[in-house]
Amino acid sequence: MKKHSSLWVMLAAVLVLSACSSSTVERLDPQAQVDLSGEWNDTDAQLVAREMVDDALSRAWLPKFVQSNGKDPAVIVGKIKNLSHEHINTAVFIANIERELINSGEVQFVADAQRREEIRNERADQDLNASEATRKENGQEYGADFMMQGQVNTIVDVEGTTQVRFYQVNLELISLKDNRKVWIGDTKIKKLITNSTLRK
Amino acid sequence: MPKLLFIILILLAGCSAQHGSNRLAEELTYQPPQTILNALQSDQPDTTDIAQYYLNLGYLQLISGQPKSAIESLQTAKKEMQLLTATSVSETLAAGTINETFRRYSGSPTDRVMVHNMLALSYLFSDDIEGARVEMLQADVAMKTLIDGDALNGQLASTHLLTAIIYELLDERSNAFISYRFAEKIMLERGLSIPLSLQLALLRMSDKMGNNVQYRYYKNQYPSVVLPANKTHQVFSLYFDGVVDHKREASIVVPSFAGHQLIRVSVPTYPPRYTNSRHNTINDGEQSKNSGLIEDVNRIVREDLDKEYPSILLLTTTRAVAKYQLVQEAQRRDPLLGAIVNMTTLISEVADVRSWNMLPASIQFSYLETDSQNVVIELPNQGRQSINLDKAAQHVILATGLSKDVFHYQQ
Numbered sequence: 001m002k003k004h005s006s007l008w009v010m011l012a013a014v015l016v017l018s019a020c021s022s023s024t025v026e027r028l029d030p031q032a033q034v035d036l037s038g039e040w041n042d043t044d045a046q047l048v049a050r051e052m053v054d055d056a057l058s059r060a061w062l063p064k065f066v067q068s069n070g071k072d073p074a075v076i077v078g079k080i081k082n083l084s085h086e087h088i089n090t091a092v093f094i095a096n097i098e099r100e101l102i103n104s105g106e107v108q109f110v111a112d113a114q115r116r117e118e119i120r121n122e123r124a125d126q127d128l129n130a131s132e133a134t135r136k137e138n139g140q141e142y143g144a145d146f147m148m149q150g151q152v153n154t155i156v157d158v159e160g161t162t163q164v165r166f167y168q169v170n171l172e173l174i175s176l177k178d179n180r181k182v183w184i185g186d187t188k189i190k191k192l193i194t195n196s197t198l199r200k
Numbered sequence: 201m202p203k204l205l206f207i208i209l210i211l212l213a214g215c216s217a218q219h220g221s222n223r224l225a226e227e228l229t230y231q232p233p234q235t236i237l238n239a240l241q242s243d244q245p246d247t248t249d250i251a252q253y254y255l256n257l258g259y260l261q262l263i264s265g266q267p268k269s270a271i272e273s274l275q276t277a278k279k280e281m282q283l284l285t286a287t288s289v290s291e292t293l294a295a296g297t298i299n300e301t302f303r304r305y306s307g308s309p310t311d312r313v314m315v316h317n318m319l320a321l322s323y324l325f326s327d328d329i330e331g332a333r334v335e336m337l338q339a340d341v342a343m344k345t346l347i348d349g350d351a352l353n354g355q356l357a358s359t360h361l362l363t364a365i366i367y368e369l370l371d372e373r374s375n376a377f378i379s380y381r382f383a384e385k386i387m388l389e390r391g392l393s394i395p396l397s398l399q400l401a402l403l404r405m406s407d408k409m410g411n412n413v414q415y416r417y418y419k420n421q422y423p424s425v426v427l428p429a430n431k432t433h434q435v436f437s438l439y440f441d442g443v444v445d446h447k448r449e450a451s452i453v454v455p456s457f458a459g460h461q462l463i464r465v466s467v468p469t470y471p472p473r474y475t476n477s478r479h480n481t482i483n484d485g486e487q488s489k490n491s492g493l494i495e496d497v498n499r500i501v502r503e504d505l506d507k508e509y510p511s512i513l514l515l516t517t518t519r520a521v522a523k524y525q526l527v528q529e530a531q532r533r534d535p536l537l538g539a540i541v542n543m544t545t546l547i548s549e550v551a552d553v554r555s556w557n558m559l560p561a562s563i564q565f566s567y568l569e570t571d572s573q574n575v576v577i578e579l580p581n582q583g584r585q586s587i588n589l590d591k592a593a594q595h596v597i598l599a600t601g602l603s604k605d606v607f608h609y610q611q
Contacts, residue, residue: 156337
C-alpha cells in the first residue's frame with residue numbers, strides 16, 4: 001500500500017515539476033552592472049564609449065587643431081561596423097559616443113547623414129511654408145572636420161559549457177579635409193561565461 | 201479514481217500536438233507555404249514544443265517572403281534551444297516514467313546549426329548583410345561546440361557554403377576561401393560528390409586571392425573546371441528541394457512474463473529513404489546551370505537520430521520498468537484498477553516524433569557569371585521566373601520546389 005502511494009506521489013510530482021514556471025520583475029538603476037547571458041550589453045556600450053572618448057580627447061590632435069584653426073573641431077560619427085558574433089545594436093553605442101563627446105565640451109558635433117536628410121527635408125518644407133522671419137536658409141550647415149569610424153570584433157573560444165568572449169572595439173578619427181588619421185583607439189573586454197549543465 | 205482520470209487526461213493531451221505538426225509538414229509538399237503558415241499560426245504551441253513551432257514558423261515565413269517576421273521567430277527558437285542545452289531533472293524524470301514528449305523540444309544538432317542558415321538568409325533578404333554575417337559566425341561556434349568525438353556531428357556543408365557566399369559578398373576573400381574548403385571537406389567526409397559550382401568556387405577564390413599553390417592544387421583536383429572570363433554579374437543561386445521526412449513511431453506490444461499485463465514500447469524512427477531529388481536551372485540565354493546537391497538533409501536528420509538512439513533506448517527501458525511496477529502495484533490492490541492503469545500505460549507510451557519537420561529535403565547550389573541583364577530560374581513543377589540583374593553586380597537568389605516565389609538579394 002505504502003509503495004503504491006509513493007508511485008502516485010512520484011507521478012504527480014513529475015507532472016507538476018515538468019510544468020512549473022514563474023517570473024518576477026524588479027526595477028534597476030540604469031547604471032547598475034547586470035550580466036545575464038554574457039553577451040554585449042548596455043554596460044559594455046557605456047564603458048567602451050566613455051573609455052574611448054576619454055582617450056580621444058586626451059591626445060595631441062585636439063590641442064593641435066584648436067591652435068591652428070582657432071576653434072573647436074566638429075566631429076561626426078560615421079559607421080561603426082559590427083564584425084562580432086553578436087547582433088550588437090551599434091545605434092546605442094554610437095549614441096553613447098555622441099553623448100560623451102558633446103558633454104566633454106571640447107568638440108562640436110554635427111548630425112549624421114540620415115538625420116541631416118530629415119533636417120534638409122524640414123528646411124525645404126520651411127522654404128515653402130514658414131514665414132520669412134522664421135525661415136532657415138539652406139547652405140548654412142556646419143561642416144564636420146573629422147569623422148569617427150570603427151568596428152567591433154570578437155573572438156569566441158568554446159569548450160563544453162564554458163566560453164571566453166573577447167571583444168575589441170577599434171575607433172579612428174579621420175580628417176575630412178585630407179583623409180589623415182589623427183587618432184586610433186581600441187578598447188578590449190574579455191568575459192568568461194560558464195553555463196549551468198542543469199536547469200529547472 | 202478521479203486522480204487516475206486526471207492523470208490519464210494529462211497523458212493523452214501531449215500526444216496529439218506532435219502528430220498535428222507532422223500532418224502539416226506532409227501537406228507542405230502539395231499546399232503552398234502560405235497556406236501551411238496560416239494553419240500553423242492559427243495554433244498556439246505547447247510549452248514543450250516552442251522551439252519546434254518557431255523553427256517551422258520561421259522557415260515558412262522565410263519562404264513566404266516575410267524575412268523580418270522569420271528573423272523574430274527563428275531568434276525565439278534559437279534562444280529556446282540555447283536555454284535547453286542544460287538538462288532538466290524534472291523533464292528527464294518525466295521522460296523516463298511517462299513519455300519523452302514531456303521533455304521540451306531542444307532541437308537536434310542539425311536544427312541548432314541550420315537555424316543560423318535560415319536566419320542568415322532572412323537577414324540577407326531583409327538587406328542586412330551584417331546581420332547575416334553575425335549568424336554565420338554564430339553557426340561556426342555552434343558547429344565547434346557540437347564536434348564531440350564525432351567529426352560530423354552537427355557539421356553542415358550548407359552552412360559553410362552560405363558563410364562563404366556572405367564573405368564573398370563582403371569581399372573577405374580568404375575567409376570565403378576557407379569556408380568553401382570546409383564545405384568541400386564535409387561533403388567529402390560524407391562521401392558526396394562535389395558539385396561543379398563548389399569546384400568552381402574553390403578555383404575562383406584561390407585565383408582571386410592570388411594563391412597560386414592552392415589554385416594549382418584545385419586545378420589538378422578538378423581539371424575540367426574552367427574559370428569564366430570577367431563578367432558583369434555574379435549570381436549565387438540556392439535551391440531548397442522538397443520537404444524533409446518526419447519521424448514515425450515504431451511500437452511493439454508484448455505480454456509480461458506472467459501474462460498479467462501488456463507492455464508497450466515505442467521509439468521514433470524514419471521511414472526508408474526514397475530519393476527523388478529534383479534540381480532547378482539558372483539560364484542566361486547562353487549558359488544553363490543545374491543546381492548541385494550541397495546538403496542531403498534527409499540523410500543528416502537520420503544521422504542525428506542514430507546518434508540519439510542509445511539515450512532513447514535507455515529511457516524507453518527505464519519507462520517500461522517503471523510502468524510495469526506501477527501496473528503490478530495497482531493489480532495487487534484491485535484487478536480492475538490494474539487493468540485500467542495498464543491501459544493508461546499503453547496509451548501514454550508514445551515515441552517523441554518531433555523534429556524540424558518542414559525543412560527542405562535537400563539544399564542545392566548553382567553559380568553563374570553573366571553579362572546578361574536577366575536570368576531565368578526554371579523550377580521543377582513551378583514554371584520559370586525571370587530575375588533582373590541590371591541594378592547590381594552581385595546577386596543571391598533563393599528558390600524552393602514548393603512555390604513559384606523567388607527571393608533576390610542584390611548589391
